[in-house]
Amino acid sequence: MxxxxxxxxxxxxxxxxxxxxxxxxxxxxxxxxxxxxxxxxxxxxxxxxxxxxxxxxxxxxxxxxxxxxxxxxxxxxxxxxxxxxxxxxxxxxxxxxxxxxxxxxxxxxxxxxxxxxxxxxxxSGCQYFGRVSFAALNHTAASALQADAAEGWTIRSMVPEDIFAVTGLLSAAQAGYEQGPTQLLTLLGASAIPEIYRLDSQALVAIRNGKIQAFAVAAVHSTDGRSTASSHDPSQAVEWAGDVQGCALLFAEMLSRFPAQQMIIPVPWQEERLLELLKASGAKVSDGQNSGTVWMTDAAKLLAQCAPLLPAAWDQTFKVNSGSDNQDRSYVITTGREELTLDDNGLLSLLFDPESPSRSIAPKGFRTIPLPYLSGLHFV
The missing domain is CATH 3.40.630.30 (Gcn5-related N-acetyltransferase (GNAT))
Known part of the structure; x- marks a missing residue:
């Protein structure tokens, strides 16, 4: 072979x-x-x-x-x-x-x-990673979001002329993929996640004060019966960006427009305001990890690429011992007189999980690094 x-x-x-x-x-x-x-x-x-x-x-x-x-x-x-x-x-x-x-x-x-x-x-050394909450939005919760929203919002389907505004919203997100308008259009057209769920893709924008303030795309049941998923299957939020209240309204609108009993919204831990809104509406929330698994090629490369988000002199705190294979790799975190030796799972947990058991040994000034949800538009 x-x-x-x-x-x-x-x-x-x-x-x-x-x-x-x-x-x-x-x-x-x-x-x-x-x-x-x-x-x-x-x-x-x-x-x-x-x-x-x-x-x-x-x-x-x-x-x-x-x-x-x-x-x-x-x-x-x-x-x-x-x-x-x-x-x-x-x-x-x-x-x-x-x-x-x-x-x-x-x-x-x-x-x-x-x-x-x-x-x-x-x-082969892949690890679970990150922290994500899964909000199950039902019609009662969706109505509560719509009732609590400030006035002045207009919601409509995304049109091609919205591409620069939507690309700008995604680019302003705290964590996300680098992409231009052409790549975004290609991924929206591909509709990978909706197709996997045997649902349709729908993209909406929320407008306020004459400007697109929020965007969302979701996998939903079609109104004409084209989607082949079971009628009991929930719709799925795929990607969103922009004003938090605008995003919440877009999820509620998706549930109102397209037949489903609920929508599942995977909310990365750093999107605290969105999660608070969904909880306050009555959406049921469960905790989990990010989608799939991750393999770290090289800890030194990862730390160097994360350097702008790490405390000053981080290279004096994080010591990398590169072994001959995944099982031999280890990392020593030093803070004052304390030292903690971590393996791949421990280092990835410390860097990307706000509930990491290693959080107590994190160096002064360290903040958990956010990641986007991996089963969005860029899913492969």
Whole structure:
């Protein structure tokens, strides 16, 4: 079996394999759902090929930059992992994953976000990460949000002419992906999350004082019965940005316009005001972690990319001991006379989880680093 990078002209073969594994004939092609994985261009993805050159397994990689205030994390999204049924059980996926992780290291990425938590990933050092609350908004809570809202809001469907205003709202968010209008339009058109849930994609904007103040896109049931999800399945918030009250109103409007008993809204921990509004409306809230898992390529790279968000002289506090493999890596946090040795899970928890058990040893001035929810528009 030959493991190597997928060439641009082979991406259509990769999409066909992914369709065979993941999609039914009547469903939208993976090529359309994940254009940055499968459309021709410079590929970061890897495949397994027979001696005859036939692709029998695929692992997709998309490079991204996550903006966290003045910090920029260089990351990869890893997904669309599939092996033809005839070739399973041959350790191909493990070999592919190893190649993808090496590729991420060579590229200077600090993190690889994986769209799953299979044993394949966990054995290779992937970790759960972050903190997210899941608000279940029902019609009673939606009505409460609408009743409590200040006057002067107008809500309508997003139109193409809104693209610069919406891009600006997303760019102003505390944590998010770097993207321009063209990338945003492509991802909105792809509608990956709605398609996965067998729902429709709807994007709305909230206007006040003549200006677009908030934006939201969600996976919803269609009013004409086109969506094939069960009628009992909730709708799902996918992405939003802008004025907090405006966003809450957009969720309430989505629930009013499109048939569903409730909408699930994944709220990252740093969006405290939005979570407070949803709780006050009566939405039921449960706590969890961010979507999928994450693998840290190199702690020194991660800390350097997070440096604008870390206390001064952070390099005197965080000491990295690079072992020969994931199991040997360790990190010493020093504050005054105290020292704490962490593994990968401990360091990722300290950096990204406000409820980390290591929080008490954090250096003076340290603040938990926010991350966007990973199953939004940029999901792979």
């Amino acid at each position: 030959i493991i190597r990078k997928v060439l641009p002209h082979e991406l259509s073969e990769a999409a066909a394999l992914s369709n065979f594994v993941f999609r039914q004939p009547e469903q939208k092609s993976m090529c359309k759902l994940f254009p940055y994985l499968f459309n021709p261009g410079i590929s970061h993805s890897y495949g397994a090929f027979t001696e005859e050159g036939n692709m029998v397994a695929f692992m997709g990689m998309v490079p991204e930059i996550i903006r966290l205030g003045s910090a920029r994390l260089h990351v990869f999204g890893l997904g669309s992992v599939c092996t033809h049924p005839d070739y399973r059980g041959q350790n191909i996926a493990s070999r592919l994953l190893e190649e993808c992780m090496d590729h991420a290291k060579r590229s200077g990425a600090s993190l690889v976000f994986v769209s799953g938590d299979r044993s394949l990933y966990m054995r």
